[in-house]
Amino acid sequence: MLILVLNAGSSSLKFNLVDMSEEKTLADGIAERIGLSEGFIRWTIQGEKGRLELDMANHKVALSAIMDQLRDTVLPPGAEVDAVGHRVAHGGPNFGDSEVITPAVLKEIEDLAFYAPLHNPPAASGIRTAQEIFPGVPQVAVFDTAFHHSMPDYAYTYGLPYELCQKLGLRRYGFHGTSHKYVAEKTAELLGRPFDACKIIVCHLGNGSSITAVHNGRSVDTSMGLTPLEGVVMGTRSGNLDPGVLTTVMEQEQLDAAGLSALLNKKSGLLGISGVSSDCREVEEAMGKNRRARLAHEVLCYGVLKYVGAYAAAMNGVDAIVFTAGIGENSADLRAWVCDRLTYLGVKLDAEANKVRSKSGRFISTPDSRLPVAVIPTNEELMIAREAQRLTANA
Known part of the structure; x- marks a missing residue:
């Protein structure tokens, strides 16, 4: 086919x-x-x-x-x-x-x-x-949102008037669902365990980034929300903000909704903080001589670290952490920054394995690490092809 x-x-x-x-x-x-x-x-x-x-x-x-x-x-x-x-x-x-x-x-x-x-x-x-x-x-x-429909209502509900949320469909939807599902399944294979018997935190980090808690094969929480703006800072997207920031900026800078959207989606994130680039590779190259580049990188790393900790708590434990997508698969510096601060979960990073680039899934934690950490290339296109085959094979 x-x-x-x-x-x-x-x-x-x-x-x-x-x-x-x-x-x-x-x-x-x-x-x-x-x-x-x-x-x-x-x-x-x-x-x-x-x-x-x-x-x-x-x-x-x-x-x-x-x-x-x-x-x-x-x-x-x-x-x-x-x-x-x-x-x-x-x-x-x-x-x-x-x-x-x-x-x-x-x-x-x-x-x-x-x-x-x-x-x-x-x-x-x-x-x-x-x-x-x-x-x-x-x-x-x-x-992209379908995999996250399994989230419980307390994970996707916003603290807004309930009637307004119902009227406008305001809730956390999440994105990168095909990637999160594919990578979580491959992680379970790497662990040698059934997909529906694992607690996995998937860090899909690229120009757009999202982190998902996958509990027994189902998404139970994810960092993106109604739109792909929520979560960690991204290439040009702001990530999480105090909502009061938005009203302040609109009033002080006299921005309308379109202007605010452009600011949050196209001028913020790594680009906005660093002033260097929206490309994490270029930000990392500039860190040694540019304080804002270092700050942008650490804001991203710290955001990932907080979500990992939150999702380990949300699932009452975690069996594996996995990095994927452009930054997740290629930034050894980011992975090391995060993993070095997860020793309380039993993470022991293999520094040499972390430096190796590979097109196949691999562990970057040591054999005696209590919590395995992996890098697995995503393949959203294959997941889409599988879905098309599943729904049309008998058509």
């Missing part, structure tokens, strides 16, 4: 073609600058990299060009994809699982733009495009 996984942005389209017989990625890449000048498509097809300069007026032109390339290279003659899986950021209060896309499902995805105005509209556009390109091929929406 061939599954095409799509992740549509406002001016981009990421793609992965997965052969589910071996769960092998045959091709992946991205079309960028859609609707703009100097557009291009980059890809890796069976290990070979390529690039095509192409101005793309819309996502349909981009997807058509991607499929032309796949048909010329990796797709057998006359073969087409069997299903398309779409990453959708926000599933709102009603989607606690992936869904085969119907007109009603697509409409609700569009209506949920209220919660995710930067993410859901492009996803809906990508779905409509794929429906045009692949008429009759089943399409599946996989929601």
